[in-house]
């Protein structure tokens with residue numbers, strides 16, 4: 001375990017926000033705790049808040065190299081079953097993104113932490129020259145089997161062309177990184193430079209993560225479901241904007257952005273949790289032919305920041 005200074009301002013001056021819930025200071029080297037669909041809700045190391053800048057993060061935590069080793073070994077067959085929900089969510093993320101960063105036109109896009117490549121595949125189909133970057137060797141094999149251009153590694157280790165990409169996306173990834181400031185600095189180097197002569201905007205970065213200062217997170221307190229061992233950083237819209245600006249980005253916008261599920265899937269889960277209400281509801285939805293309808297699930301505690309390299 002290692003104590004870490006604040007990644008945003010460098011200070012070493014924190015107050016405990018949520019005490020550790022893992023008994024006996026056990027450190028989990030078990031990869032299953034880091035798989036995407038693992039329900040390790042409520043199980044986390046000590047979560048502190050920087051007194052100077054307000055950044056919330058886990059400290060002490062596993063050593064950085066152990067974290068990367070763990071992600072390289074992740075295998076998660078359940079994720080493939082949930083693929084449908086991710087496809088829906090990413091399809092809904094694409095249009096708002098293109099309204100801000102412009103149309104695809106074969107431009108190079110890199111999805112950092114792409115896992116099995118769901119977003120890479122959707123973006124490629126939309127006309128982006130889409131690349132993915134992913135540490136899990138198993139997930140990279142899944143993506144490559146679908147013919148996707150996915151590189152195995154991390155922003156620290158992978159060989160990627162510098163000043164090449166028009167857009168870099170990070171969906172639900174930055175909260176897992178040991179050094180988000182370093183990661184965003186590398187992202188900036190991978191992005192094309194602004195070329196004022198051609199009137200082109202600089203390369204765009206899209207970061208989607210959980211919001212520790214959202215109303216839902218504040219109301220839930222220690223019971224907020226995103227407090228979990230694999231989440232190392234808990235940004236707010238303010239702290240993420242500050243980190244992007246520190247790394248040489250100009251903020252374009254930030255907004256809450258949730259997920260999508262099929263109504264049939266949602267009713268099926270409800271039926272399992274609350275059979276008396278859920279089963280008749282599922283029957284009705286099926287009778288009405290509404291199982292395939294996509295519904296947004298938003299509690300306001302997920303958000304997206306769009307920024308561009310300056």
Ligand SMILES: [Zn+2]
Pocket residue numbers: 006007008009010011050051052053054055
């Ligand atoms: Zn700080």
